[in-house]
Amino acid sequence: MSVNKVILIGNVGRDPEMKYFDNDVAKANFTLATSERGYTTSGGTQVPERTEWHNIVCWRGLAQIAERFVKKGTLVYVEGKIRSRSYDDQNGVKRYITEVVADSLELLSRKSDEQTRENGGNGRDMQEHAETPDNPDTPLEEDDLPF
Numbered sequence: 001m002s003v004n005k006v007i008l009i010g011n012v013g014r015d016p017e018m019k020y021f022d023n024d025v026a027k028a029n030f031t032l033a034t035s036e037r038g039y040t041t042s043g044g045t046q047v048p049e050r051t052e053w054h055n056i057v058c059w060r061g062l063a064q065i066a067e068r069f070v071k072k073g074t075l076v077y078v079e080g081k082i083r084s085r086s087y088d089d090q091n092g093v094k095r096y097i098t099e100v101v102a103d104s105l106e107l108l109s110r111k112s113d114e115q116t117r118e119n120g121g122n123g124r125d126m127q128e129h130a131e132t133p134d135n136p137d138t139p140l141e142e143d144d145l146p147f
Helices: 060-069 111-118 124-129
Strands: 006-012 017-020 026-036 050-059 075-088 094-107
Touching: 006 050, 026 060, 050 060, 050 075, 060 094
Parallel strands: 050 094
Antiparallel strands: 006 026, 006 075, 017 026, 026 050, 075 094
C-alpha cells in the first residue's frame, strides 16, 4: 500500500493562469509559497527563514473556483497529490516539473484581511469587517471579544 497526499497552507504567488480545453474542461495553474521561520540555535548560529515554492494545478470546477476567488497573496489550504512530469521546451531541451494536483482548495484569507491590506493596513477596516464564527453577517462588538 502507498499514499501520495500533500497538505499545504501558504500564500499564492501569482494570479491563476487559466486554460480551457475543447470539451470545456478548465485548468488553473498558480504558485504557492510556504515558509519555515528562521531561528537561532543554542550555539548562536542563525538559521534564516526558508521559503518553498510549489506549483499548484486545479482542474474542472476547482479550477473555476480558483479563477474567481484566488488572487496573488491569498492564503489558501491545498490538499492534493504530487505529480512529476517532463516536457520538451521550445529549444527541444527536456524539462522536469513537480506539481501538486489539487483535490481540495480552501480560501483562508478573509475578505476583511485583503481589504485591510488594500487600504494600507490601518486596522480600522479590519475591526469594522470582522465576523463572528457563529454568524458571519454579524460584526463583532468590542464587548463581544473573548479577552
